[in-house]
Amino acid sequence: MNHNGTNIVEQQTLAQYLTEFLNVTKFKDYAPNGLQVQGKNNIKTIVTGVTACQPLIDQAIALQADAIIVHHGFFWKNEPEVLTGMKYKRIKALMDNDISLFGYHLPLDAHHGVGNNVQLAAQLGILNPCIYEEVAQDLLWHGHLPNPVDAGEFTNNIATALGREPLHIGDSTKPIHTVAWCTGGAQDYIDYAVQMGVDAFISGEVSERTFHSAMEQGIHYFAAGHHATERYGVQALGDHLAEKFGIEHHFIDIINPV
Incomplete structure (x- = not known):
């Protein structure tokens, strides 16, 4: 704008x-x-x-x-x-x-009004975005979707909102209602997301180890793009x-x- x-x-x-x-x-x-x-x-x-x-x-x-x-x-x-x-x-x-x-950099990721994480939640329709206080500097957030969706639908929602097809890792049959996320290169926060008990974790980038973390711990992972997020x-x-x-x-x- x-x-x-x-x-x-x-x-x-x-x-x-x-x-x-x-x-x-x-x-x-x-x-x-x-x-x-x-x-x-x-x-x-x-x-x-x-x-x-x-x-x-x-x-x-x-x-x-x-x-x-x-x-x-x-x-x-x-x-x-x-x-x-x-x-x-x-x-x-x-x-x-x-x-x-x-x-x-980090101040713009974390800001509770104009920050990357709050703004990404708005783009994806995630409700009640809150910080996860176990991670320093207000960088990891969590919330929930209006209604549970399957992985394919959530993939399409992300692609439509961000103009980029995300990489999805996880069991496509498991529904998604609760979500954690951190924009940019935050793939290693996936273990915190598992601790939180959410259904899915979103960040910008993905590493080789992320695949195994997601599959073995039973959580959906979406790599939605560093720039896009x-x-x-x-x-x-x-x-x-x-x-x-x-x-x-x-x-x-x-x-x-x-």
Whole structure:
């Protein structure tokens, strides 16, 4: 959804608001949350997207955006620190066009209003989404479907909602009513889902070991796509900022089948 605003917000005001709104200081994360690349001070137009890839940056430049807000930004732990190759090109494009880059990883997964997990529940029609407190940082959620469904129907529901066919593992004859989920690369939370006693677990990615965990523990597993499960939080965040500050917002979905 695009919002055409007419106001301007200062970069530091936006950064401070996002720090407080997303409760950034609560999280121990794998990358810095907040302003990652500094651009112009006055922000009138923002672009949101899942990942700060070159196609997203190029489209933001074409829209004459002042800032980009993403879930997957830059400067991850254990990645090369030098600014060469792909990273150099991305950051140079931002700096040449005076565009700020904001990145919010775990804070955007966990937020109880615009977070990836809450927004995914809304897309899939999961009722009463609640955090599972045994997992830190509000990252694992659970709820229930309006009515029990079989695995084939739930697979179709996910595919329709997310525009991507999920991988299903499990006994297709067992009905699904209760569900746990964590967006992105959270396949190893499947053991917590088993402890919770839910019928199914959803995350974005799958590993070889996930198949055996699901089959031997009798739980449905749905790998619904890392990108597909995480496109809704940053979009909701952009809409919120557009309404809060009266600025222009464009969500750009760069297709990623993973």
